[in-house]
Amino acid sequence: xxxxxxxxxxxxxxxxxxxxxxxxxxxxxxxxxxxxxxxxxxxxxxxxxxxxxxxxxxxxxxxxxxxxxxxxxxxxxxxxxxxxxxxxxxxxxxxxxxxxxxxxxxxxxxxxxxxxx
Amino acid sequence: xxxxxxxxxxxxxxxxxxxxxxxxxxxxxxxxxxxxxxxxxxxxxxxxxxxxxxxxxxxxxxxxxxxxxxxxxxxxxxxxxxxxxxxxxxxxxxxxxxxxxxxxxxxxxxxxx
Numbered sequence: 001x002x003x004x005x006x007x008x009x010x011x012x013x014x015x016x017x018x019x020x021x022x023x024x025x026x027x028x029x030x031x032x033x034x035x036x037x038x039x040x041x042x043x044x045x046x047x048x049x050x051x052x053x054x055x056x057x058x059x060x061x062x063x064x065x066x067x068x069x070x071x072x073x074x075x076x077x078x079x080x081x082x083x084x085x086x087x088x089x090x091x092x093x094x095x096x097x098x099x100x101x102x103x104x105x106x107x108x109x110x111x112x113x114x115x116x117x
Numbered sequence: 118x119x120x121x122x123x124x125x126x127x128x129x130x131x132x133x134x135x136x137x138x139x140x141x142x143x144x145x146x147x148x149x150x151x152x153x154x155x156x157x158x159x160x161x162x163x164x165x166x167x168x169x170x171x172x173x174x175x176x177x178x179x180x181x182x183x184x185x186x187x188x189x190x191x192x193x194x195x196x197x198x199x200x201x202x203x204x205x206x207x208x209x210x211x212x213x214x215x216x217x218x219x220x221x222x223x224x225x226x227x228x229x230x
Binding site: 033043044045104107 | 159172208212224226
């Protein structure tokens with residue numbers, strides 16, 4: 001069964017520093033997708049970045065990059081030059097392809113990131 | 118597109134009452150998910166639909182919960198009877214085919230007193 005693990009319940013980072021949020025996953029499916037979402041205090045879920053299991057390059061979206069290490073089954077989110085607005089909960093998620101056309105997206109427990117001015 | 122639309126945004130009800138949460142997915146999306154978020158259990162997938170058909174309802178906590186998707190533009194999650202432990206934020210999300218991301222609604226904050 002698929003599983004997502006985020007071992008950092010909370011992190012404090014100084015503004016303008018880079019931060020890495022950890023995510024490990026477990027799946028027996030060779031084809032899968034990995035996602036990161038941000039949930040600010042207002043509550044909405046905001047999609048940040050996606051990495052496919054067959055993608056050769058690490059995904060990047062602006063200040064966000066995904067450090068994908070397939071053999072270690074890790075998909076860490078890196079935020080460069082952190083800003084006060086980055087303070088939020090961050091969730092790692094996974095979707096398996098399986099052999100059917102339908103598959104579910106499951107989420108890790110999240111990491112609460114707080115940026116200090 | 119207005120995104121995924123959920124209603125109501127907030128619901129306060131008394132224990133034992135029926136509660137119906139509503140969701141309008143993004144047009145053209147053929148997958149719809151219902152999640153529940155609590156401090157203790159995080160984000161739990163309750164049920165998801167593909168082309169209006171329920172695919173996996175293994176996350177539905179008990180028979181008091183039911184979900185329907187009568188057409189491609191509407192889904193409901195019903196709790197009957199509601200209990201205080203059902204208090205949570207309920208999210209609806211939808212996505213298209215392939216490995217596209219899911220788009221979330223704003224959520225419904227349910228409080229059962």
